[in-house]
């Protein structure tokens with residue numbers, strides 16, 4: 001099901017993603033699918049990826065709007081912002097990530113519980 005969701009991105013993505021700051025997708029890079037689930041949380045508390053170009057996918061399976069930003073170990077927000085305002089919305093971008101620990105956050109007010117750890121190795 002995860003891969004069906006990823007494949008659907010190319011059909012359903014609708015203009016919200018501004019990819020100007022994002023490197024082109026390179027096939028073979030690792031993908032991280034982050035699902036927003038009911039209860040104001042991500043599906044998993046932790047995610048992992050291989051260093052390099054990481055395809056980051058936000059899938060909204062809840063009834064509230066969500067977005068996704070990536071914060072590095074220096075508390076710097078990386079130049080990627082995914083947006084999934086409605087249930088079943090999917091957004092994605094590919095960003096180069098060095099090994100390290102990152103936070104995956106939803107910045108919508110009141111959604112501070114949507115905070116997962118992404119470990120890149």
Ligand SMILES: [Cu+2]
Nearest residue numbers: 066106108111
């Ligand atoms: Cu949220």
